[in-house]
Amino acid sequence: MLTRDDVLKTIDDLPKEFSLDEIIDRLIILEKIDTGLDQSKNNETISTNEAKEQLAKWLK
Numbered sequence: 001m002l003t004r005d006d007v008l009k010t011i012d013d014l015p016k017e018f019s020l021d022e023i024i025d026r027l028i029i030l031e032k033i034d035t036g037l038d039q040s041k042n043n044e045t046i047s048t049n050e051a052k053e054q055l056a057k058w059l060k
Contacts, residue, residue: 002031 010026039045046054 002034006030
């Protein structure tokens with residue numbers, strides 16, 4: 001889960017003028033990275049070979 005500090009740092013890193021889409025995109029990316037790190041810590045990942053097998057099934 002994102003923290004207020006993460007969001008504030010992201011906002012602080014933006015240029016003086018920015019679009020709403022830009023801040024939303026950055027926050028979505030930040031959340032996805034945070035989710036991935038949590039999944040990694042909880043061993044909720046798959047190996048490269050498993051990913052290749054799944055991808056091969058999807059691409060049929």
